[in-house]
Amino acid sequence: MTPATWITASRLLAVPILLYGLQTLDPMAHWICLGVFLLAALTDWLDGYVARRFDQVTELGKFLDPLVDKLLILCPLIALVDLQQIPAWTVAVLLTRELAIAGWRVQQTQISGANLWGKAKTVSQIVAVSLLIAPLPPSWELPTLLSYGLAIALTLISGLIYLWPQPSEA
Structure with missing residues (x-):
């Protein structure tokens, strides 16, 4: 495995920490979880930079990176459903979108990197999950919910764009 792939895999270490820390209503635990989440999210940028800068882009990395990203986003959201902070249907x-794209990608002969919509989806999800994890005062409820709504919308839009039939090159 390349260093870029190791960086990607290291993001998995955040998942059990987040799931454990988010089980409590302790604000300090949530601030720690926010720090862990943001550090893990930063490695998403770092592994891509390292892979491109040092010519370490691999098929394994192109497969593993989005899979780990999905776990990093969905696991805290599931914990937040358990805390009744967000409705289960949103997760x-x-x-559903992530499984549909993953199923589609498995059928492809060559795995492509994320497009602009996929990157916007990822950034919006990171912002929304960060706001949801943070023990913010009630005045932040509306911006947090709007951010989460935007993340859901971009997730659906990017999924439709990903699956939309592209014109074949002649």
């Missing part, structure tokens, strides 16, 4: 919508 089901996100999960």
